[in-house]
Amino acid sequence: QRTGYPEVIYGSGKSAKQIVGIVKAMKDSQKSILATRVEQSKADEVLKELPFLKYDAVSQTLTLKDKERVEVGNIAIVTAGTSDIKVAEEAAVTAEIFGNQVTRIYDVGVAGIHRLFAKLDVIRQANVVIVIAGMEGALTSVVGGLVDHPVIAVPTSIGYGSNLGGMTPLLTMLNSCSSGISVVNIDNGFGAAYNASMINRLISEEHI
Amino acid sequence: QRTGYPEVIYGSGKSAKQIVGIVKAMKDSQKSILATRVEQSKADEVLKELPFLKYDAVSQTLTLKDKERVEVGNIAIVTAGTSDIKVAEEAAVTAEIFGNQVTRIYDVGVAGIHRLFAKLDVIRQANVVIVIAGMEGALTSVVGGLVDHPVIAVPTSIGYGSNLGGMTPLLTMLNSCSSGISVVNIDNGFGAAYNASMINRLISEEHI
Amino acid sequence: QRTGYPEVIYGSGKSAKQIVGIVKAMKDSQKSILATRVEQSKADEVLKELPFLKYDAVSQTLTLKDKERVEVGNIAIVTAGTSDIKVAEEAAVTAEIFGNQVTRIYDVGVAGIHRLFAKLDVIRQANVVIVIAGMEGALTSVVGGLVDHPVIAVPTSIGYGSNLGGMTPLLTMLNSCSSGISVVNIDNGFGAAYNASMINRLISEEHI
Amino acid sequence: QRTGYPEVIYGSGKSAKQIVGIVKAMKDSQKSILATRVEQSKADEVLKELPFLKYDAVSQTLTLKDKERVEVGNIAIVTAGTSDIKVAEEAAVTAEIFGNQVTRIYDVGVAGIHRLFAKLDVIRQANVVIVIAGMEGALTSVVGGLVDHPVIAVPTSIGYGSNLGGMTPLLTMLNSCSSGISVVNIDNGFGAAYNASMINRLISEEHI
Amino acid sequence: QRTGYPEVIYGSGKSAKQIVGIVKAMKDSQKSILATRVEQSKADEVLKELPFLKYDAVSQTLTLKDKERVEVGNIAIVTAGTSDIKVAEEAAVTAEIFGNQVTRIYDVGVAGIHRLFAKLDVIRQANVVIVIAGMEGALTSVVGGLVDHPVIAVPTSIGYGSNLGGMTPLLTMLNSCSSGISVVNIDNGFGAAYNASMINRLISEEHI
Amino acid sequence: QRTGYPEVIYGSGKSAKQIVGIVKAMKDSQKSILATRVEQSKADEVLKELPFLKYDAVSQTLTLKDKERVEVGNIAIVTAGTSDIKVAEEAAVTAEIFGNQVTRIYDVGVAGIHRLFAKLDVIRQANVVIVIAGMEGALTSVVGGLVDHPVIAVPTSIGYGSNLGGMTPLLTMLNSCSSGISVVNIDNGFGAAYNASMINRLISEEHI
Amino acid sequence: QRTGYPEVIYGSGKSAKQIVGIVKAMKDSQKSILATRVEQSKADEVLKELPFLKYDAVSQTLTLKDKERVEVGNIAIVTAGTSDIKVAEEAAVTAEIFGNQVTRIYDVGVAGIHRLFAKLDVIRQANVVIVIAGMEGALTSVVGGLVDHPVIAVPTSIGYGSNLGGMTPLLTMLNSCSSGISVVNIDNGFGAAYNASMINRLISEEHI
Amino acid sequence: QRTGYPEVIYGSGKSAKQIVGIVKAMKDSQKSILATRVEQSKADEVLKELPFLKYDAVSQTLTLKDKERVEVGNIAIVTAGTSDIKVAEEAAVTAEIFGNQVTRIYDVGVAGIHRLFAKLDVIRQANVVIVIAGMEGALTSVVGGLVDHPVIAVPTSIGYGSNLGGMTPLLTMLNSCSSGISVVNIDNGFGAAYNASMINRLISEEHI
Ligand SMILES: Nc1ncnc2c1ncn2[C@@H]1O[C@H](COP(=O)(O)O)[C@@H](O)[C@H]1O
Ligand SMILES: Nc1ncnc2c1ncn2[C@@H]1O[C@H](COP(=O)(O)O)[C@@H](O)[C@H]1O
Ligand SMILES: Nc1ncnc2c1ncn2[C@@H]1O[C@H](COP(=O)(O)O)[C@@H](O)[C@H]1O
Ligand SMILES: Nc1ncnc2c1ncn2[C@@H]1O[C@H](COP(=O)(O)O)[C@@H](O)[C@H]1O
Ligand SMILES: [Mg+2]
Ligand SMILES: [Mg+2]
Ligand SMILES: [Mg+2]
Numbered sequence A, B, C, D, E, F, G, H: 001q002r003t004g005y006p007e008v009i010y011g012s013g014k015s016a017k018q019i020v021g022i023v024k025a026m027k028d029s030q031k032s033i034l035a036t037r038v039e040q041s042k043a044d045e046v047l048k049e050l051p052f053l054k055y056d057a058v059s060q061t062l063t064l065k066d067k068e069r070v071e072v073g074n075i076a077i078v079t080a081g082t083s084d085i086k087v088a089e090e091a092a093v094t095a096e097i098f099g100n101q102v103t104r105i106y107d108v109g110v111a112g113i114h115r116l117f118a119k120l121d122v123i124r125q126a127n128v129v130i131v132i133a134g135m136e137g138a139l140t141s142v143v144g145g146l147v148d149h150p151v152i153a154v155p156t157s158i159g160y161g162s163n164l165g166g167m168t169p170l171l172t173m174l175n176s177c178s179s180g181i182s183v184v185n186i187d188n189g190f191g192a193a194y195n196a197s198m199i200n201r202l203i204s205e206e207h208i
């Protein structure tokens, strides 16, 4: 926990029992708890032992929130479609646990670009923008061209055929003609929020 | 020439001598001539023998235009960047030889989306829109979402690294979240124009 | 619905409840309804709530057809094999909902090319031809060489081994030696029909 | 030379001097000589030392033909385009050196399928058919559906963009919906002829 | 049935009912029946209706054998491992239905090359050798170097990790340093046998 | 120039004449000029016309620096090898033109990890760390684990064989087990610096 | 058993019955038995027949250990994460059956590099180091730079998205900037241990 | 030089001047010098300054050999073809500089397997065997099955078409059905020799 961040549990491939064990060990030193990639059935088992945790089925997270943590900064989380929301919520829950304000702007893909423009002012107010998109991921380039703050792009595995499990939006985002975009792994909502949170913390630290 | 279109010479891999031969053979039956993918030095050789042809170094085409052909319909050719113009001009010259009106809207990539919006009315007046983009090819999805006519997308090999010689914009275009887009091979300006021209001809034929 | 087309519901990844909600919201403004990629069990749930919809198990579509819509134009839908029929029917149902006449020519793959020739006159009468093929997708090039109207090619994921989930026929279609072919994503019957329908509408619009 | 075939020199990556050395060593035991992949300049050097060899610039071969060898059997070599001819000639020269009759049917690609049908009788008379095609390689499936004898397919690296240096026709050929097709490496005219020749020899051997 | 071969039913993706229908339709004109890729449960259903068919669970084939057909020629079917046997038996059953003698030489992979050498005489007596291998497919090159007759190679999807579902042995076989090898699709035992059978038939035809 | 940043010229594919034209047009509105990807010979031509520009052959940049711009913030640029320096210098020059302090820590790849540890204090003082690595790109994960500030990773095309032109370090960086890393395209030093600069500006803006 | 090693049974794709048969056949000539890739249910069946075997559910191995075999040499098995342990245990059990001492150092990935350094002395004492890592596999390069003995790297399929089923750490390991690393297939713990054991045996043989 | 090995200069991408500088700096602390990947023209420049170095054009190495170093152990270097020799010589020169005896067995590919068997006794006497092969790389599996000592496999970029620049033999080697094989990067003769040398040193160290 050297970094001032709560240590995060990556639930995928861990048993309920293992997660319970890690949470118990953490609880003394950490006020917040975050476990990602925990499916419903596994979460049910964990909650029997640790009823103080909160499970969110969309983001597949188990959390304990440090109520005293002051929310600083602002992160906009923007998705292209509704299927991307589960990745977006992994990002949102992560960002909130790490003490950031989150603004959700969902389902504003470029097929109907007026929906994006309607939300542009809100998006521009954020310090950092996380853009989450599957299919061809073109939303990233449009947002990147419209905002002056850092954009962190998350490709999702939503799509079929030549989408190749998310490789297509990943490549799209890496080759964007807009400047100011950096990219994390397919479906990695957590990673994007971690990066965004680091930027927010840099800003608030410097304030002091 | 069963299709009513001039037979087109694909110059790549053919010698100047071979091209001269084919043009001479065609001249009796065709009022228009089009040869694509002819580089400058090869064109120079051909022009010595066939000075009535016109060479255009940007589109790398040799042409003879049938002056009597009436221009019908309208095709908008839209590019993301300036480096895509050589592919765009292959499309433009092809469309013109086949008797279409062409409107060129170049360098309106999504990094500065206001440039695209400034040209939207013009684009919407065309029967068919050809969108030509390299890098990540996101322009296609934006245009596809804004126009109600068929969009034919041409990925270009402009880019570097994970662009993979144009495979990235190709995949982007195939996976577009906008409806109404179909795709041709990387750098295939000729193919896009051929398709667009077929659509235009269907429209005018039906008029009669 | 700016485009004059009914808004279409992409059922994949949506719950029956979500689909019901969207249909109810649409019903006031749209005379036709189309939902694609709805499997049997999900459809059953939707039909309980909305018994006026029609479910088709082959195309996996839920539809409500505007009886007053006049069918204009003609689209030929051609498949190589019988396994491609589910993609073909997604295309056919889409085209019909959008007000097009559809001619189905199924199972005329190039392994027995006489079957294709037997249907050539019918295919040539259509304004647009949709060619749907898995395996190696060679049918596209043959049809493209035989008809003078636009061909929209749909690769399917039918095949095994080095077929790579449809990437092989996709690449085949993009590299076709016949002119006049454009391509949509693997298994995207809907997309092909949407494009074909746009072309048909252009033709009939101009008539007026 | 256990196989009864002349040992063949693969010229790529060998110096003129090395080729001269190998030919000299072979000359005592072999009546025929074949070296493939020898470019003009290298050939010129070799010919200075070994003027009895014949160089063919299209197939890039150096040969010495055993005049007494009786030509048996018949191999049809069919190409889609004119750019495939250099691979076809590598096959043809190889087949001839190995004592086969060769029938060349070039430039009969599926974009103009009537040219193929015009030659069908000739193709059907061969024991084995070698089909050589770049771009999307669809010719293979059409020929495979029309002839009852073994078809050996050679993809070529002719094409651009998503052709991927011949990987597209290679995949097409491997996934053909026609039976009776087997495939060799991209541009491997030699390999196809070697296989075809083995089949021809089996036939004539059995006669005795 | 123009080719003199029984028409073959590709069972994958067909229902039991569809298979029954096709067999009934065929029975009048064909003395032999072959359906491949039929899993146990589907076969059970078919057999209820058509008890005269024989099901083989290893090769996943349903067959009716023409007892009067004379077996001519000889095809050796060689596998690297025991997991490749299901593909080998698809080849073997196909070859037998088409009237060929089959010699099975299984589990002679190069990790213990003495097992291959022990069977070399038998392999060399066949007109055609089908080599079936997964993992890295090296057996093909070794056999190709040791026999003078045509080798048809079948890569299998046996393996894991960087085997990539059989793409590794496929590439191995296409790039073999031994001459006389041609390749069919991954797991395509049927296709290899069809090719081998064509060669055998050519030999016996010529005899007459 | 809406973003407060100087507009940057991407020199690749532009002629010297075109670059001169753009610079002249910019000069009135921008105090700083930056052109990237300008090779020596092209730069020489530009400098003849615009002698006030400075050319740097390592980073392949042409610059005009706004002397009054105050340098704020600090960006550490870390490379694995010496061959990565040209990409690093594209990043460094970009960051400096945009008004950032830059600390260069070159050639500290993980093969000799003590060299990295010797520089750790310096690296940790930066607001943002740009890690630039080719080969396998492992340096990124190590740095990411050791610093608490955002890391922007740039894969380079340095390597051979299965490096695949930089795809290997790109994939490495996207899959890093360390948190806090985001990635830009292969060799895109400019992009990394642009992102880092945006973060720095956010920090200093907020101060006011 | 020419190699002095117990013959090993690769359980994947073999039935319980087949495994029982092989073990029975081996038991006379081999004091040790090792079967890998045996899942729980299959193992249960085998154990009913052969209760003297020991099943280990983590490594998925069935073993019979030759108690008299003297353990020589020392192999360090190092993993990046806890999810890699199942591959590590396949390696560990293999190495032990072959008579090697094994030191397990698990969960020392580069995200927290101090954990690795804490174990460095132990790792350096081994003759051979097996490094097992998924995600991006960077641990291999770090260990390779810190030890002077051979490192055998095993990529694992742990990861998601652009990890591509282990292809990413495989490529990372092959391109390592540290010398002294060689690589085996994804998840191939057995193969790494076999290699390491061979090296250990060479050392002890030479002693005599 | 912590490892007891001479530090090696990787010449690719370094100027003659840089190489001269590094050699001069090394000369005081190292008795042996090795620079790899130095092409002829660069070597000529270096030799003008440092005439005591020896250049070998086949392996593209510059060396200074420590005459007092005792040669211990034995490494067999086996190649499939003659084109692989340049990679083999990079391995051989590296192994010799590091104090190993080297036995060269070149051009024993599996197309003519008797050549390999003729050399088997010599190969089996080595402690470690380096197998170097391009095309399909099958030689590795054959050697791996025949020797009981560690085999280090080096794929080469020799081949064409679907060889994919050496990716095919790389995949072949990683998926070998023979045990005891580990793999290094394409064309990495240096890396194989480094590993082999480490094993040899372990053996001789233990002797003392
Ligand atoms: N730039 C181009 N890209 C792709 N196809 C082309 C191009 N130019 C011409 N073609 C096609 O190539 C055919 C002529 O090919 P060829 O017989 O080789 O000259 C024409 O009928 C066109 O269909
Ligand atoms: N064009 C070619 N493509 C592939 N293999 C060839 C070709 N020409 C010759 N070969 C093969 O290469 C072998 C000779 O290889 P080498 O010993 O390197 O000269 C011959 O026996 C043939 O099997
Ligand atoms: N080295 C570079 N790599 C990627 N993008 C760049 C580079 N240099 C400049 N750019 C971007 O390219 C834009 C200019 O592109 P263009 O209009 O083609 O000159 C700039 O605004 C930057 O966003
Ligand atoms: N041919 C080669 N292939 C791969 N790595 C090499 C080669 N030659 C030298 N090396 C490695 O590169 C390191 C030196 O890299 P550098 O500092 O860039 O000169 C050496 O210590 C070796 O580990
Ligand atoms: Mg921006
Ligand atoms: Mg649209
Ligand atoms: Mg056509």
Ligand SMILES: [Mg+2]
Pocket (backbone or CB within 6 Å): D143, D144, D145, D146, D147, D148, D149, D178, D179, D180
């Ligand atoms: Mg046939």
Ligand SMILES: [Mg+2]
Pocket (backbone or CB within 6 Å): E143, E144, E145, E146, E147, E148, E149, E178, E179, E180
């Ligand atoms: Mg052979």
Ligand SMILES: [Mg+2]
Pocket (backbone or CB within 6 Å): F143, F144, F145, F146, F147, F148, F149, F178, F179, F180
């Ligand atoms: Mg960090």
Ligand SMILES: [Mg+2]
Pocket (backbone or CB within 6 Å): G143, G144, G145, G146, G147, G148, G149, G178, G179, G180
């Ligand atoms: Mg080391």
Ligand SMILES: [Mg+2]
Pocket (backbone or CB within 6 Å): H143, H144, H145, H146, H147, H148, H149, H178, H179, H180
């Ligand atoms: Mg061995």
